[in-house]
Amino acid sequence: xxxxxxSRASRPRETERSLVAWLAGQRGTGGLVGDDAAMLPPRxxxxxxxxxxxxxxxxxxxxxxxxxxxxxxxxNLSDLAAMGARPAHAFLALAAPASFGHRAFxxxxxxxxxxxxxxxxxxxxxxxxxVCASLTLIGERWxxxxxxxxxxxxxxxxxxxxxxxxxxxxxxxxxVRRGARLAPRGVTLPRGLALPAELDRAARRAVRxxxxxxxxxxxxxxxxxxxxxxxxxxxxxxARDLHRLCEASGVGxxxxxxxxxxxxxxxxxxxxxxxxPLELQLGGGEDYVLLFTLPPEHAPPPRLRCRHVxxxxxxxxxxxxxxxxxxxxxxxxxxxxWS
Amino acid sequence: xxxxxxSRASRPRETERSLVAWLAGQRGTGGLVGDDAAMLPPRxxxxxxxxxxxxxxxxxxxxxxxxxxxxxxxxNLSDLAAMGARPAHAFLALAAPASFGHRAFxxxxxxxxxxxxxxxxxxxxxxxxxVCASLTLIGERWxxxxxxxxxxxxxxxxxxxxxxxxxxxxxxxxxVRRGARLAPRGVTLPRGLALPAELDRAARRAVRxxxxxxxxxxxxxxxxxxxxxxxxxxxxxxARDLHRLCEASGVGxxxxxxxxxxxxxxxxxxxxxxxxPLELQLGGGEDYVLLFTLPPEHAPPPRLRCRHVxxxxxxxxxxxxxxxxxxxxxxxxxxxxWS
Numbered sequence: 270x271x272x273x274x275x276s277r278a279s280r281p282r283e284t285e286r287s288l289v290a291w292l293a294g295q296r297g298t299g300g301l302v303g304d305d306a307a308m309l310p311p312r313x314x315x316x317x318x319x320x321x322x323x324x325x326x327x328x329x330x331x332x333x334x335x336x337x338x339x340x341x342x343x344x345n346l347s348d349l350a351a352m353g354a355r356p357a358h359a360f361l362a363l364a365a366p367a368s369f370g371h372r373a374f375x376x377x378x379x380x381x382x383x384x385x386x387x388x389x390x391x392x393x394x395x396x397x398x399x400v401c402a403s404l405t406l407i408g409e410r411w412x413x414x415x416x417x418x419x420x421x422x423x424x425x426x427x428x429x430x431x432x433x434x435x436x437x438x439x440x441x442x443x444x445v446r447r448g449a450r451l452a453p454r455g456v457t458l459p460r461g462l463a464l465p466a467e468l469d470r471a472a473r474r475a476v477r478x479x480x481x482x483x484x485x486x487x488x489x490x491x492x493x494x495x496x497x498x499x500x501x502x503x504x505x506x507x508a509r510d511l512h513r514l515c516e517a518s519g520v521g522x523x524x525x526x527x528x529x530x531x532x533x534x535x536x537x538x539x540x541x542x543x544x545x546p547l548e549l550q551l552g553g554g555e556d557y558v559l560l561f562t563l564p565p566e567h568a569p570p571p572r573l574r575c576r577h578v579x580x581x582x583x584x585x586x587x588x589x590x591x592x593x594x595x596x597x598x599x600x601x602x603x604x605x606x607w608s
Numbered sequence: 609x610x611x612x613x614x615s616r617a618s619r620p621r622e623t624e625r626s627l628v629a630w631l632a633g634q635r636g637t638g639g640l641v642g643d644d645a646a647m648l649p650p651r652x653x654x655x656x657x658x659x660x661x662x663x664x665x666x667x668x669x670x671x672x673x674x675x676x677x678x679x680x681x682x683x684n685l686s687d688l689a690a691m692g693a694r695p696a697h698a699f700l701a702l703a704a705p706a707s708f709g710h711r712a713f714x715x716x717x718x719x720x721x722x723x724x725x726x727x728x729x730x731x732x733x734x735x736x737x738x739v740c741a742s743l744t745l746i747g748e749r750w751x752x753x754x755x756x757x758x759x760x761x762x763x764x765x766x767x768x769x770x771x772x773x774x775x776x777x778x779x780x781x782x783x784v785r786r787g788a789r790l791a792p793r794g795v796t797l798p799r800g801l802a803l804p805a806e807l808d809r810a811a812r813r814a815v816r817x818x819x820x821x822x823x824x825x826x827x828x829x830x831x832x833x834x835x836x837x838x839x840x841x842x843x844x845x846x847a848r849d850l851h852r853l854c855e856a857s858g859v860g861x862x863x864x865x866x867x868x869x870x871x872x873x874x875x876x877x878x879x880x881x882x883x884x885p886l887e888l889q890l891g892g893g894e895d896y897v898l899l900f901t902l903p904p905e906h907a908p909p910p911r912l913r914c915r916h917v918x919x920x921x922x923x924x925x926x927x928x929x930x931x932x933x934x935x936x937x938x939x940x941x942x943x944x945x946w947s
Binding site for chain 1: 634648658662711
């Protein structure tokens with residue numbers, strides 16, 4: 270199960286974690302709590318992933334249909350990227366009111382799908398009072414791929430990398446909550462939010478990053494061509510997703526705070542919104558960059574713009590945050606859509 | 609695209625048909641307007657189908673979670689049955705409020721899935737104000753299957769069959785609209801609906817049939833072992849689904865009204881509810897029996913309880929209804945969820 274979205278604490282009787290843990294113990298589940306996508310037996314020559322976008326839950330109900338289609342696709346493609354899979358087939362289930370811009374949605378979906386080599390192969394349409402879309406993607410192997418990427422392939426001694434900056438999407442979400450919107454013509458910031466020009470631009474970028482993430486398919490393809498290393502996409506925050514990777518691999522890890530990449534104006538913009546930048550970087554979700562490991566002698570090529578952020582340790586080390594030499598435990602915090 | 613559910617006419621600017629026709633002409637779609645499930649290239653050794661169940665659209669919002677899980681699975685399995693596919697893998701996207709009975713839902717889903725040889729291989733969970741579930745099923749070939757079943761394999765001279773009675777689910781829907789409910793303990797009929805004992809039983813059966821259809825997987829497996837013949841599942845009514853089959857095959861057809869199988873008390877119960885029984889049989893949806901054709905020398909074995917209902921003609925014959933020797937055109941009516 271991939272897990273996405275909002276709200277920090279999970280206090281109700283049933284948490285997502287308790288439900289997923291319970292599910293894993295039931296008969297009839299397979300690979301349910303595992304990687305970002307499931308491998309299809311018997312030959313494991315395809316991987317499958319499914320993700321929702323629900324109005325008011327995953328995006329503002331007034332989001333433009335063309336942007337929604339891109340977001341739906343991007344979020345799903347990120348799971349394929351994390352498996353090192355090449356996009357192949359898409360199946361859409363779309364429920365929407367009569368007033369929804371169906372053709373604008375499909376035009377955008379098909380344009381983006383074609384760009385990624387995906388065919389929309391089937392689906393289901395329904396009318397409903399609000400928009401609920403689920404997309405199933407089936408991925409194949411890239412040429413020269415050696416393997417699927419797994420969460421479970423990290424080993425002590427590996428170096429740990431991020432495929433891009435983290436924390437920006439959480440800033441964007443905070444702005445959307447305050448009324449920021451993305452339309453085809455551009456970003457509108459919340460009324461009353463007066464920012465200096467430099468931060469104004471950063472705020473617009475953050476909103477765009479949140480609503481239109483960029484799946485790291487090229488990085489996934491490169492990683493799938495390497496012989497070893499684990500990967501996961503950062504959908505629920507570095508802290509939570511690193512916990513998942515370490516649990517699956519049976520290892521510990523140390524993240525160096527000073528190496529964590531954020532957008533240039535993260536600190537200033539976070540301060541302007543009353544947020545803690547490190548909390549956004551570690552606990553903010555939906556950055557959709559890959560968090561991955563490589564054996565010590567390996568590094569991704571510079572064109573992929575990855576950042577070294579730490580190292581994999583033995584399990585007994587636990588998960589640590591290194592702030593200039595002083596370490597502290599990294600809590601398993603992050604976005605949980607089970608508010 | 610498989611299409612399900614309510615409301616007779618489609619008058620808004622965009623109809624489902626106009627949208628699907630438009631989609632079929634766009635770049636990036638493949639097999640979108642075709643069979644009940646899509647075959648996966650390159651080897652076509654898997655078929656994939658996806659279907660929704662949305663509270664208030666496809667089922668009453670107070671439906672028991674365990675029953676909902678069975679319905680969600682059954683509606684999807686019917687698409688695999690219509691392809692002659694063996695259930696293999698399931699992927700669930702489930703959005704529901706905190707108060708939803710998640711464990712009851714999953715217990716029921718996993719029990720039924722296991723019974724059908726399905727593994728729940730992945731999915732996505734979210735919290736949302738009302739229930740929206742989409743299920744993607746992947747099917748494989750049955751042992752000794754010769755082919756996938758297609759809508760396009762009917763030939764003039766074929767005999768036409770139904771895998772069971774039609775019209776009962778539409779009666780059940782009418783009763784649900786009037787307040788009938790199905791709970792694990794049984795069916796509750798609408799207050800004020802006073803029926804004689806015989807019709808009371810028939811009404812309860814109809815509600816159960818509507819909410820818990822039985823996918824005809826055994827029949828689909830038998831058909832996939834035959835060398836020829838077309839198939840579709842009756843999700844939107846015999847009239848509409850026969851139009852689809854004939855269009856895909858480039859043929860015409862004649863249905864003999866007197867041969868149409870309905871439950872024994874269809875006429876009486878329909879009269880009691882102020883409905884036209886023939887309209888329910890031809891235009892009512894969600895019976896989820898297979899409508900199929902076989903070459904003239906073939907017939908399904910008696911244990912499958914199929915009924916001969918007509919014959920396939922050349923395209924120029926059109927689609928006709930034969931009422932004791934007098935024929936009339938069969939209109940392309942049926943359930944359309946684009947109310």
